[in-house]
Amino acid sequence: MVFWLVLGALALILTYLWLISQRPANFPPGPPGIPFLGNVLSLGSKPAEKMTEWSKKYGDVFGMYSGRKPVVVINDFRTLRKIFSEDSASGRSTNSVVRRENSPFPSGIGLIGSQGDLWKTHRRFALSTLRDLGMGKNWMEDTIIAEVEGLCQALRETNQKPFDPKVQLTNSVSNVICAIIFGKRFELTDPKFSRLTRLVAENMAIIKLDFLCQIIPFLLWFPNSVRTQILQGRANITALTEFMKEMIADHDVSSRTEHHSGAPDYLYAYQKEKSKTREETFDELQLVGSLFDLFAAGTETTSTTILWAMVFMIENPDVMKKVQKEIDDKVGRDHVLTNADRSRLPYTEANDTGGPALRKPCASRYWKNPEHFEPNRFLDSEQKLIRPDGFVPFSIGKRACLGEALAKMELFLFIANLLRCFTLELPTGETLSHEDYHSSLVDSPNPFTLIFTSRF
Structure with missing residues (x-):
């Protein structure tokens, strides 16, 4: 009964x-x-x-x-543009099984996960600070070029042997954002630094499991692979938070020359703003969250986009040859490409702009043959770069990417100089396809190795 x-x-x-x-x-x-x-x-x-x-x-x-x-x-792009321009679309979910309330880096803080007045205050501060620090300007270009040259040297030292470029590339890209937020760089071979960038990549991949466990919470009640990865994500958060706190504690600007804004890096500017305004939200927890978001976003997305560019060059060797010919004819392969060369290399920049965005089917209402890799779709009849409707790699509206100017400069300088210096080839017997990727917050190509053949 x-x-x-x-x-x-x-x-x-x-x-x-x-x-x-x-x-x-x-x-x-x-x-x-x-x-x-x-x-x-x-x-x-x-x-x-x-x-x-x-x-x-x-x-x-x-x-x-x-x-x-x-x-x-x-x-639909037009609908999204309208909705994303409204305050009602700027909220964020604070649910997370990785970044719990008692986590050293809980959800709802920083620049990405915060909302309301906290988000508005710190996004406004971040925009003005990144602009004052020179994002997209000369000193930042010099910083990027130094990392590009370091990466190219590391690739030359592979002596045309099969090599997975992910770690070296990710560290090089991460050093650019480290220059902005900490005022320093790390050696590409630094094992601690490589571990930190790896932890960021791991947690990006774990985000999809975070959503899954919010829906099916009992997956955390017994041993299984999902639970193991969630626990690893929590441990990664702790390690990354400790790194941010170490950087804050060790931060020393006394020996560095200040920029025209009076702030040599984001960390200094934050602390200066805190002492000047005494705004209570400028506390250490929000600082850790902001540094974490800038470090993660400035590392993983750009490096992954460059990896996608490599995939598309391998799949489309005719495009790679055309890019290299444009570089050779209009600038010369012995000349380190700078931001000033972008206007002379429209086809090269079209590859940097659009290739990775086309790894999924796009609406045919915006362009023909959306499933094919065609850099020319980003050039008008006069071979000038255009940004067609429906192409929003940096999002739109009030939550648009803070680092768009920096990312565009990085993508051009890294990809163009890599193709200036090297021809990319697959090792004998290996294949590579843009359909081989793993999906989470960021879609990343599966690990691959390439042969980097020097062009001079």
């Missing part, structure tokens, strides 16, 4: 939960889900591809469920 009462109660509870998870009034059409899980299992390992498939079936605006949470997916 008790068994049947328990079974009946369970059935009532399940029925109730299922009924309240049904699509509400005016909710956009979309794929059918299953109780409690919604559409999470249908997304598979590459959610963007599944959402592209659903948009073709249900339209540019469709509804789905992440567990029991309703989600509206918008696949």
Whole structure:
């Protein structure tokens, strides 16, 4: 008798939960889900591809469920531009099983996860500080070029043997953001520095599991691979937070020449603002969060984009040859390319601008043959660079990327100089495809090795 009462109660509870998870009034059409899980299992390992498939079936605006949470997916640029310009679209979820409330780096702080007045205050400060520090200007260009030359030297020393460029490349790119936020760089072979950039990459990949555990919390109740990675993510957060605190404690600007703004780096500017305004939100926790966000965003996204560029050059050797010919004819391969050369190398910059963005199908309303790698789509009839609607690699609206100017300069200087110095080749018997990647917050190509053949 008790068994049947328990079974009946369970059935009532399940029925109730299922009924309240049904699509509400005016909710956009979309794929059918299953109780409690919604559409999470249908997304598979590459959610963007599944959402592209659903948009073709249900339209540019469709509804789905992440567990029991309703989600509206918008696949139209003009609609997104309108929505993202409004304050109501600038909020952020503070749910996380990796960055918990008692975490040394909880969600809801920093520049990316914060919202409301905290976000507005610190985004405004970050924008003005990065501008004053010279983002996109001469001293920053010199910093990037120094890292480019260091990377090229490391690639020459591989002596045309198969080599995975990810660690060296990531460290080189990370050193640029380190110059901005800490006022210093690290050696490319520094094992501690390599570990830190690896931890950032690991946590970027773990984010999708964070979402999964919010939907299926019992995955954290018993030993399994998901739980193991979540626990690793928490440990990584602790290690990265300790690194940020070490950098704050060891920060010394007394021996450095100040820039025209009076601040040699972001950390100094933050501490100066705190003492000047005595704004209570300028505390150490928010500083750690801001440094963490700048370090992670300035490391992983740009280095991953450059790795994608390498993949596309291997898949399209004719494009690589055309880029190299443009460099040879208009500048010369013996000349280190600078920001001033961008206007003379439109085809080269078109590759830096658009290649990685096309690894997924794009709406044909914006350009022809969206699934093909065609740098010319970013050039007008006069061979000048254009930015067509629907191409938003730095997002739009109030949450647009803080570091767009820096990223554009880095992408050009790294990719153009790599192709100036080297021809990229696959080791004998190996293959490489843009379809081989793993998806999370950032879509990253699977590990690969290349042969870097010097061009001089």
